Structure formats: C-alpha cells, structure tokens
Amino acid sequence: MREDLDAAIARWRDLLGEEHVWTDPARLAAGARATFATTQRPEAVIRPADRAQVAQCVRIANDHDVPLYPVSRGENLGYGSRVPSRDGAVVLDLGRLDRIVDFDERLAYVTVEPGVTFRQLSRFLRTCRAREFASVTGGPADASVLANALERGDGSGPLGDRFAHVAGLEVVLPDGERLETGFGRFADAAITPLATWGVGPALDGLFSQSGLGVVTRMTIWLAPYPASFQMGWWTAAALPPVVDALRGLRLSGVVTSTTPVWNDLKLLGVVARYPWDEAGGTPLPDAVRLRMREHANLGRWNGTVSLYGASAAHGAALRDLVAAAIDGIAFQPGPAKPLDADEDACGPGLGVPHDRNVASLYWRKREVPTQLDPDADGCGFVWLSHGVPFEGGHAQRAADRVETELAAAGFEPCVALLGVTPRMLQLVASISYDRDVTGDDDRALACCTRARTALEAMGYPPFRAGLQALDPGRGASPVYDRFVDAIAQAIDPKHILRR
C-alpha cells in the first residue's frame, strides 16, 4: 500500500537522514538495471550506517508491512546485480556497513560487515602485513566478501568453498531482532569466530541463498601464505582424462584449492576482444574461434592448478604428483615473499582480486570504457550454474549439452567447470551478449531456460540462481517446498524479507 510505504519512508528519513533514503527516479532506475532483462523496480533505497540501524530499518518495514530486499554491494553480476526479486520492495543497501570488525592473525580470521569488499579486505591484510590471505572471487573486486560467501560463491586458495569457511553470523531477523549463530549466543564465547557450528541444531545454512534474515556480520577464515606457491597451466584437446586426473588430486589432498577448467571461449572473453572485422557479425564463426584459440595458445580445454606448499620440498613433492597426473602441465613459481611482491604478481591465488574477468562482459560490445559498469553500459550477461559429478564422462556430457544449447541460440558458449570441492564440479556457463541488440534479451533468457531444463533433466540441477530463475527448485519436491515454507512462515510471517 502506498500509504504504508510513505509512512515507512518518512520514518526511515528520520532515522537515517534524507541523504540515505533514495526515492528519486534516476537512482531507482539505475537500481533496476541488471545484465539481463528484469522487470522488478525498487520503491526506494535505504542506506543504514551500522548494524543497529539495520535492525531499526527492518523493524520499521515490519510496522508498515513493506518488503525489503537486502543488497550488500550490488555486484551480483549475471545473477541480477542489485535488482530486487519482487516489485514493491525497498532495497536495504548495506554498503555503508564497511567495517572490518576484528582480525586475529594467530587464529587466522577476520570479521566483517556486508559492505566490506574483496579489494578492501586484500588491501587491509597487506597493509597490516598479515601472514594470511583471504579467498577471493573471480568476479568484481568490489563485490561484498560476506554476500559472496552467503550466496555460496567460490574463491581462490585452500578456503575456496567460501561458505564452508565462515563462522559466527549476526543476523537481523524479519522482526528486527538480532540473532547470533554458532557459539555467538553465549555471551563472550571465545570460540564464536572459530567454529562453524555451535551446540544444538546448526542454523547458518538457513541464511545462505535465502531471504530468511539480513546477515550483518560474519567471520571469514584466512589461510597462511604458503612458503612455496606454484601455478601450473595445462591445455587439453579432450576433457574426460584431465577431469578424472583432477578429481584424484583433489581427493588425495594434493590439490587443496579450486581446480578450474575453461573452454577456449571462456578465456578468449578475458584475453581478447570480439573480432568484429574478421567475424563479419555474430555469432563467432568456428574458423575464427579456432584461429583465435591458436593465436592465444589456448587449447579446446584449459586450466590451472595452484599448489600451496609449506616448504620448498613440500611444494616440489606436490608439483611432481601433479606433473605425473596431468600431461604437459607447466609450472611457474609464485613470489617467494608475497607481501613484498606487487599485487599483480600475487593475484587471486594469493588473495589479491582483480577486475579482468569483468571486462569479458563487454565481449559483444564494440567499445570497452575505462570505468567498467556493465549494468549501465547495456552489457548482456547471464550465468547458468549447475552441479555435475566430478567425473570425466559426466563433465563431457554436461559441457556438450550446454555448448550445443548456447550455440544453437547464436551465442558463444563460455563454459567453466570448477572443482571447488573434490566430488562435484560447478558447471558455470555464461552468455555474453549486447542488450542493445533488439531481441537478444529475450533470446538469452529463453536459451538459459532451455539449457537449465535440459541440464536438470540430465541429473545436473542448479546450485545457484538469481533473477533469471527465482527459486529454481520449486516444484521438484512438494515435501521440501512445504518444509521450507513452514520455516519461512514461522520466521517471517509478514513476508518482509522472503525473496
């Protein structure tokens, strides 16, 4: 109801100040743009300064029955950016909550608020000359560390299954109360930042990939710099053997970090530009793809293996094991003293994020600006994220199918298979297109839907989705749906936060 909304906005203005409650059409329009077609528009954007204000904002929303959509940094590119999941919602922008609340070098953790970015955290740790680094995303460096973990994003280093390495969430519940998960409910527990679960049922999972609360604080675990960091690079014509070799290396603990596998197009999007002259239009002709692949020294399939050795001998032993398992892999040692090396020499494998992958969103744009803003610039980009057994045959079938679906729709199929954990590959395929080309918005989403349905039917359901497929498992199991709905109804009877 408009009246309720106005009343809430008036109270938010009193609480936060005029400048932190946005209702002007230009800003709202900007907040309604993602990298694919979306219809939802925010009614307002409110920007609390701290955790207490978040709780107060939620209480006001409750009083007036206004739904909220929390956004940490709004860099959820390819999943809907910062666009709310439904109409009538007010965006709760947590960007001002950008404090690194705690850092313990001995016990290897930081505690952060939702506005803390990967870049900020990396700089903080390097400025402190910390002996440890954070797992960082391959996405935008200005994305939220907390929100990425909460969405179960993947990252670099030995703690790459990011949500598996967090603890002690503070959550503002839909009624505005503040809940501490894990051991945080015990006043002054020394172990709150140190353990995933507390005593009794473990609740953290309820707040990931969900709208059951606003997470306002989280502890993120860090990994010590290795004495020996090495990165191996391999290319292969055939996918199955290398996938099976990588699984063996992950299961045995030789490789502790994510093993990425990329097709040629995935990397061409990062290292090259769309060859408009040579291609004479879209899609990219096979012959040009082949020419570009060879020019860039890429294989049909490619990947890196990052090794974290605690001594030179340890690193050498790991390298020998990987070299024996993967034909022709070539290793390069990383910097011996990461803190004295420059950021580029470290890279994500040692906790320094970059924005090079973001440039690939401009693949079908004729120009790439110096300041990247894919939402505003009309870049088209949609993720398809499905789980596939970490096994050669499955990997091949899933990759074939997604490549075929995307190519049939006139897009270059960019495909990655990420070994974030040892038993399941995260198949992340993406469509890069130009939103200014008439019809491509529709074509891209329709193609995504077809591919998603096909992959699910093959036994490879989605592991993450955004506005392109809200609540993607809905309907798969009535018992499951009723169970989750009953919990949501108990926690959020007014639908204040539910997506």
Added chain:
Amino acid sequence: MREDLDAAIARWRDLLGEEHVWTDPARLAAGARATFATTQRPEAVIRPADRAQVAQCVRIANDHDVPLYPVSRGENLGYGSRVPSRDGAVVLDLGRLDRIVDFDERLAYVTVEPGVTFRQLSRFLRTCRAREFASVTGGPADASVLANALERGDGSGPLGDRFAHVAGLEVVLPDGERLETGFGRFADAAITPLATWGVGPALDGLFSQSGLGVVTRMTIWLAPYPASFQMGWWTAAALPPVVDALRGLRLSGVVTSTTPVWNDLKLLGVVARYPWDEAGGTPLPDAVRLRMREHANLGRWNGTVSLYGASAAHGAALRDLVAAAIDGIAFQPGPAKPLDADEDACGPGLGVPHDRNVASLYWRKREVPTQLDPDADGCGFVWLSHGVPFEGGHAQRAADRVETELAAAGFEPCVALLGVTPRMLQLVASISYDRDVTGDDDRALACCTRARTALEAMGYPPFRAGLQALDPGRGASPVYDRFVDAIAQAIDPKHILRR
C-alpha cells in the same frame, strides 16, 4: 495418555510384528541404563525394518500423540547411551536399518542407513578392496556411522570433522513425510551424494544435534588410502608450545587430520588398570600417577600426528615440517599396502575402528569382563565437551580448570584436547567412576555441572551434550531460543520428536 500409547503400540505390533515391539520390563529397564544416573524410562521400544516402516511408525506416533526418541545403535556412551531424553517416550530403534545403500569408489562415498556401524563399514570396504577408507570414531566400533556424524562427532583421517563431510540426508519429519536434503529433492540428481548444500537455504544443519527429524539415510565421504601413512608420537611437559605448533601445522594444511592431545591420565585409562593395591583406594595419589606415567613412558601431555602423503617424497616433506615444529616427535611408518596388512596394523588412522577406549570405562571397576557392556556393568562415565580456542594460553587455562574441578571432587581428570579443525580445540574431559559406589553418581554429575558452568563462564561453551545437560545453551540468548522454538513449533507442533 496410557490409552493413546496402548493404541499406538497395537498399531506398531500390526505393522512390525510382535517381536519388534518391546514392552517387557526387563528390556525397558536395560534401555534405561546409561553410564551415569538418569531418570527417564522408555515406554516401549519399536524396531522398524526399513525406511518406509520408519515413516509409518512416525505417522502412528503422530496419530496418537506419542513422543518418539530415535536411537541408531545406542552407543552414545558418556552422553546417555540409548536412554530417551524424556519420560513417556517410545524408543524408535533404527538398528535394523543396517544397509549400505550405495558405494562409489571413483567419487569416494558410501551411503548408509542409521544401523550401519563403524566396524561393519570398515569390513565392507576392506572386503571390497576399496581404495578408500572412512573416518572412524575413537568410541565403540559398534556405534552408528550416521548417528555419530549427526551428533557432530570427530573421527580419524582427513575427514575427521565428520559432519562436514556428509551429504544427501533422507529425513523422516515429525509428520511422517520423507524429506531429502541438498540436491536430493531433484528426482535422479546425479550430484545428491556429492555436495553438502543444494540450491536455496541449506537444511542439513537443522537435523544435527537436534530432534527435528529422523535421519534414515546419509552419504558419508571417504578418503583415498595415502601412499605414505606415518604417525608421529610426542610427549611434552608443557602444553602451550605444542598446541601453538599444532595450530600452525593445521592452518597450513601440513596436517589434515585431527591432532589429539591427551593428558597422562587419559592414556593411563587405556593402557593400564587402576592400581588398587598401590593406591590403597581412590582417588589416585599423585605419586602413584607419576610412577605410572613414567612406567608407561608417557609425558604430562602426549599426542599423535598422522600424516597422509600421496607419495614417499610428499610424506617425507610433511614429516620434516612436523619434526621441525614439534620437539622430539618420533615417527613410525604405517603399512605400505593397508588392504594387505592386518586390521590392527592399520588402526583408526586408516579406517579400522577398535574398542580399546571402551575398556577405559572400567577404570574404577575391579574386574573387566571379556564382553564389554559398560551400561549394564555399572561403569560410571560422563563426558564434558567444550570448545576452546586452538591457542596455547587458552588450552592451558581450560585444561587447568577442568583438571582442578575434577580432582577436587575426587576423580582422576582425564583430559583430551582434539584439534578436529584448525581454529578450535575440542576439550573432552571425562569422569570415570564406579556407579556401584554409593554417592558417586551424584558426585560425578554435580562435578560435571560445576565444571561446565566454570568453563562456560571462561568463554568456553559446550559443543556437545547428552542427558547430563539437555539443551545446554538454553537461556543464553532469548532471541536464539525463540528462533529455534519457532522452527520446532512449525516442524513439530505435536512435540513428537523434540528432545
């Protein structure tokens, strides 16, 4: 109500057959005995044969408002064995569900029902000549693999944080419906056994250390046999330096399995018998303790470090790193071919459980029978399980306090500090006493309560509890209690399964 109970029992008899519904006083009395004083008595024991029957049993309980208490193998020694958490409950004994439902060697997992024991699983894998082994508990070999994980027990090997390495739970909800967690809700998903979380909120945690459902199936991940297994043994007079060294080895990934630290008494309970003649009674005089410690070549503090190398060079590099970190640690190589070695040569570190620790429950008994049955034999045994930062100073303070409390009450303080994960130690202290000594039941529980309160006040809350401290965090946070109660009320409005 007696009438409701009788009606339910009649229906269970129809469903399961007379022989699987126990109501005779002798059996019920046996099911009411634990290793410390308990008051709760089961009204009956029902023993379904399979997962479908479990659901039917729960539905009958629902129809007649009869509370159930699920027990898998009833070997929860020191936490209440198989005694239900409240009066008026019927024990739902899952021991007949002892099927190993699935095994995949390539993807390294087994899927089991709740009745499958550690011994059974170990024998199964060795009989198959599997290349992988399961993490096994230090407790009874006939305990349930599934239930131990669900209670967040610890185990051997690189997958020792057991609940962190499971997937795809099937859960019978309090209304008798069957819920599949993770990707299991998608029909025929190939990745159900392979991934911890599915898509949307992650639910598995809700069913651990809780009474929100009956878990009837779980996938347990396996680790490949290492090419080089080595176990190091150390003793130390001072605790902090070795704790700090172990933390470093865990954080860097050099040591991937649990690092146990034991005081002398903890090990004397396993390797020796109470020296009645020399001691002249209880408690054990300090001089005798010292004499026994020296005789057994133990230190004030002791521990092992297990290393899993994927090659001889890998193993050697790991060993050198550990040797440099821990003074005087002595290594022994394990069997080169575990499957050709006998079970004893493998031991828990390579997935073979044993019952040697169970014998320590007879510490203050004059006789140890050949068939161990601590519940029936009047062994007194209570666990105190608290989380402590993995740091020397904290470890020392917590250990000192618990040793002092237990000694003051006239018990030998057995203390272990287990580095199951790299940042938190699981302090597990135990009291071994003789239930047939008048007053000791009361003294032991009172001592436990004092120690628990003291540790919690120091910032070290419990991470696990049984009948000695039901719902140990209750009252610590009203918001937390309301939240968990709201979920329980939504899932189990009739209190059929709630503890």
